[in-house]
Amino acid sequence: MYKVVFVCTGNTCRSPMAEALFRAMLEERGLQDRIIVSSAGIYAFEGEEASPFAAEVMEKEYGIDLKPHRARVLYDDDIRDASLILVMTKRHRDMITDIYPDAESKVHLLKEYAGLHEDTDVIDPYGHDYNTYKRCARELEDLLLAALDRMIESM
Template sequence: MPKLLFVCTGNTCRSPMARFLLEKMLSQNKDLNKKWEIDSAGIAAFPGGKASDNAVRVLGEEGIDLTGHLSKQVDGDLIKDVDIILTMTINHKDMLLDNFPEAKGKVYTLKEFAGQAENPDVSDPFGQSLEIYRQTRDEIKKYLQKIMGKLNYYNSEEGIEGMVENNIKRGDIDMKIAIGSDHAGYEMKQEIIKLLDELGYDVSDMGTDSDESVDYPDFAYKVASGVASGEYDRGLLVCGTGIGMSIAANKVEGVRAALCHDVFSARAARNHNNANVLALGSRVIGIGLAKEIVKTWLEAGFDGDRHERRVNKITRIERGEY
């Protein structure tokens, strides 16, 4: 049976909550045919400590008894033994990789594994109010929901890399797409929506609703902020050239909008840049090519590795941390 390990700092709040919530969710989900063994640990845990009182309370509200939980420290044996490690923050992930380089390839933050690379941390509720613990519990639950399908597709031969690759493809996850255009892109947007409907994607149209003249930043902002907040997995934007839309969308933190007018760039925008928004110019290319570009971009995965290091630098630039 494959094993999944949640990791936080002290193994008294976030990681045990994640473990017990996921165990309950997996036991209730009839569509999942794969069984998982779930565990949790901390990078700075006191062995044998109990879960924090508020963690016990908020999981009690979910019908889960956390009183038997005893904290434990991550060690090499645990790391060797598990297939996937999901940390609560990027720091946890970095510290694990520093201390256990052999874990490379199987460590993700919970949120990035769930498909949200931006704001990848679940922050520590330790010592805070019951309400903050509730918020943390609900945040963890939200991302656990998103990884359920991925866990079902895990294949020991492909390992974690194969699973992530497979699950960013159409049909493997319920990818939520936001689409927007100005007047110039309106007609092309309608055609792309038809295509996405036919392909079975979950698409939300954020306007505009006619070819009456409007301002593209209004629609770029709607789509881009929907993607940045995690409400949508991807965004599509169409204006006359795609340029105004891409410039505006890239002003929103967490958005990597790519303007692509050929299939090669569309694929590379995903493989190399992990672009979460695609911009198109309806006055530049025809609908046939636009459809090919959209399909390619939606189905292509992020290659990670050296590209991840570079994308992380982009994130640091936009946060003013570079």
């Protein structure tokens, strides 16, 4: 089974939106039984709800219910068991690979993995308005579509 983990800072905005969008994409393509998806945060407060704007954007724009999501910390098991770890920022990547140097080959910036060949971060909507969350979700959607195509080719 192929396992993908999306990682951001608090696991309340970007990574849960990415997880939910990616899960919907897998279901659309009938791949939900081949790829397991989860999310976690470098500095997550275990059990915290998704950001209200993240939940609102996912519901209004995509019909996805993010309310059941609860933040969780990235654990050793996540690193060990993952086939692929997609992070939102260079800092996330560097923090993970500093602690887990053996995992370097499976930790990628989402933008880089999606084929943009850019060493840039996904925008962080935390503390901003609805429209910023919406822009972030649209950016994630585009990146995830490209990432899924690459993933399918490599499986």
